[in-house]
Amino acid sequence: MTILDGKAAAADIKAEIAKEVARRTEQGLKRPHLAAILVGHDGGSETYVASKVKACGECGFDSTLIRLESTDDAPLSQDELMARVQELNDNPDIDGFIVQLPLPRHIDEQAVIEAIRPDKDVDGFHPVNVGRQSIGLPCFHSATPAGIVELLRRNGITTKGKRVVIVGRSNIVGKPLAAMLMQKGDMGDATVTVCHSATPNLVDVTRQADILVAAMGRPGFITADMVSDGVTVVDVGTTRVPDATRKSGFRLCGDVDFAAVSPKCEAITPVPGGVGPMTIVSLMMNTLEAARRHDANR
Amino acid sequence: MTILDGKAAAADIKAEIAKEVARRTEQGLKRPHLAAILVGHDGGSETYVASKVKACGECGFDSTLIRLESTDDAPLSQDELMARVQELNDNPDIDGFIVQLPLPRHIDEQAVIEAIRPDKDVDGFHPVNVGRQSIGLPCFHSATPAGIVELLRRNGITTKGKRVVIVGRSNIVGKPLAAMLMQKGDMGDATVTVCHSATPNLVDVTRQADILVAAMGRPGFITADMVSDGVTVVDVGTTRVPDATRKSGFRLCGDVDFAAVSPKCEAITPVPGGVGPMTIVSLMMNTLEAARRHDANR
Numbered sequence: 001m002t003i004l005d006g007k008a009a010a011a012d013i014k015a016e017i018a019k020e021v022a023r024r025t026e027q028g029l030k031r032p033h034l035a036a037i038l039v040g041h042d043g044g045s046e047t048y049v050a051s052k053v054k055a056c057g058e059c060g061f062d063s064t065l066i067r068l069e070s071t072d073d074a075p076l077s078q079d080e081l082m083a084r085v086q087e088l089n090d091n092p093d094i095d096g097f098i099v100q101l102p103l104p105r106h107i108d109e110q111a112v113i114e115a116i117r118p119d120k121d122v123d124g125f126h127p128v129n130v131g132r133q134s135i136g137l138p139c140f141h142s143a144t145p146a147g148i149v150e151l152l153r154r155n156g157i158t159t160k161g162k163r164v165v166i167v168g169r170s171n172i173v174g175k176p177l178a179a180m181l182m183q184k185g186d187m188g189d190a191t192v193t194v195c196h197s198a199t200p201n202l203v204d205v206t207r208q209a210d211i212l213v214a215a216m217g218r219p220g221f222i223t224a225d226m227v228s229d230g231v232t233v234v235d236v237g238t239t240r241v242p243d244a245t246r247k248s249g250f251r252l253c254g255d256v257d258f259a260a261v262s263p264k265c266e267a268i269t270p271v272p273g274g275v276g277p278m279t280i281v282s283l284m285m286n287t288l289e290a291a292r293r294h295d296a297n298r
Numbered sequence: 299m300t301i302l303d304g305k306a307a308a309a310d311i312k313a314e315i316a317k318e319v320a321r322r323t324e325q326g327l328k329r330p331h332l333a334a335i336l337v338g339h340d341g342g343s344e345t346y347v348a349s350k351v352k353a354c355g356e357c358g359f360d361s362t363l364i365r366l367e368s369t370d371d372a373p374l375s376q377d378e379l380m381a382r383v384q385e386l387n388d389n390p391d392i393d394g395f396i397v398q399l400p401l402p403r404h405i406d407e408q409a410v411i412e413a414i415r416p417d418k419d420v421d422g423f424h425p426v427n428v429g430r431q432s433i434g435l436p437c438f439h440s441a442t443p444a445g446i447v448e449l450l451r452r453n454g455i456t457t458k459g460k461r462v463v464i465v466g467r468s469n470i471v472g473k474p475l476a477a478m479l480m481q482k483g484d485m486g487d488a489t490v491t492v493c494h495s496a497t498p499n500l501v502d503v504t505r506q507a508d509i510l511v512a513a514m515g516r517p518g519f520i521t522a523d524m525v526s527d528g529v530t531v532v533d534v535g536t537t538r539v540p541d542a543t544r545k546s547g548f549r550l551c552g553d554v555d556f557a558a559v560s561p562k563c564e565a566i567t568p569v570p571g572g573v574g575p576m577t578i579v580s581l582m583m584n585t586l587e588a589a590r591r592h593d594a595n596r
Contacts, residue, residue, distance in 0.1 A: 131430075137408065175477070
């Protein structure tokens with residue numbers, strides 16, 4: 001059984017990107033510059049954004065973190081947030097930027113996503129990028145699916161002709177991953193099934209998987225009886241579960257019962273240290289790509 | 299065994315649309331206006347465009363057919379075609395338009411599709427509409443998938459919790475239909491599997507289908523051994539097969555061996571008269587919707 005070590009793969013990729021950035025600066029090209037807008041102080045969002053800023057440093061990127069306050073007494077207005085997005089759209093030094101989700105409930109999240117210029121949309125959430133991905137055109141791939149594909153590729157796990165079962169149909173994982181894996185070509189050509197809360201007899205489907213992707217956000221949901229021997233399991237879950245024995249007061253829990261499932265696996269991602277770090281390096285890869293595209297227009 | 303009569307359903311829908319158009323004109327609103335660009339004289343394309351123009355008449359729409367010549371000696375230039383697209387984009391009387399595919403091989407088809415204003419893209423092929431469909435936002439749905447869903451709905455065939463197997467991963471049928479059927483809600487919530495030329499042991503997958511959609515363009519490919527009893531079969535194939543006994547010299551052949559498969563079916567679409575007419579009325583429904591959206595800006 002192979003542990004698909006996302007932390008190690010991510011470190012390799014960050015080193016590769018840093019080399020590329022060094023080559024760029026030697027050639028007089030600018031450092032890629034990623035900006036992030038963080039609204040409020042959600043614990044998970046704080047952690048993710050901090051990881052992204054840190055990864056920028058490791059890759060030799062410039063980074064800008066824009067913090068916007070929003071409280072019950074003084075909620076951030078949609079207009080103010082949209083104005084900040086517009087500033088980043090218009091700033092030629094910014095190659096790509098993200099608005100960390102989720103946003104406070106009074107904000108129209110989709111309107112914010114659609115306000116981001118597609119050529120700076122390094123999260124790959126804008127409909128133009130989602131559509132281009134589905135059609136199979138060059139685009140910014142959604143970060144988590146792209147990270148999963150890269151982790152499989154680096155571990156020599158091919159997808160052609162494989163039965164891939166994805167549990168969870170979110171717009172940021174399940175749906176775009178299905179689109180990527182059913183495309184023609186390298187790291188595509190899989191027979192993809194997407195399951196979800198309305199799937200009856202889920203176990204009958206998951207047992208058919210050569211590659212099972214668990215992405216529904218329900219800790220420990222995938223149990224040993226739900227997989228066949230020799231499966232490759234990708235665990236996208238990262239739920240914070242209270243844990244008094246940790247200094248932080250919680251631990252990250254995947255959607256897979258790792259202890260019970262892993263003995264049946266050919267390969268499996270751990271949580272943490274699997275998909276999470278790969279998601280962040282996908283964002284770095286998209287930002288490098290954005291910088292390359294912008295070179296031509298500078 | 300029920301024959302899913304697309305011709306009859308299409309006639310009903312066209313009558314409903316015509317009523318709605320009559321109501322619109324009584325209220326002083328303009329007739330929906332669909333334009334089509336037809337390049338060259340491909341036999342299939344001529345037939346499809348003629349059917350679309352005829353359907354416009356039945357719905358009370360205005361229609362404009364723009365014929366552009368392209369021969370080996372005098373090929374149509376990309377610039378000329380793009381200029382025509384721009385004219386239709388800018389013409390406030392045109393609510394929606396299509397460029398009939400396929401285009402001659404020297405034309406960059408994707409560039410033409412992306413030049414169409416998304417709010418006039420009634421074929422639903424622009425990346426913005428493809429992306430919005432995948433995300434589950436209001437959009438112009440791709441015509442064939444929308445027609446299939448409407449035909450199932452009108453025959454009381456639900457999709458929630460059903461195993462849907464789609465054979466074929468084209469950008470105009472397989473992929474957008476998968477996106478529609480896996481969405482949450484009415485006529486969604488299906489467990490969708492997309493198969494294709496790289497799927498090994500296809501029969502093992504197709505036999506699991508509650509609803510099987512054949513959309514690969516290989517006449518008679520789906521045989522009786524590939525389906526389970528009680529399946530609903532949707533046949534998207536429309537290949538022209540030479541037939542000396544017909545006046546036209548050909549007959550339309552579906553991807554399903556109808557004679558052998560239909561006895562096992564709970565329901566099945568015929569070819570012709572199944573999905574084809576529904577595709578055309580989907581285009582009419584999109585055009586009506588485009589006119590409604592444009593009302594606000596007139």
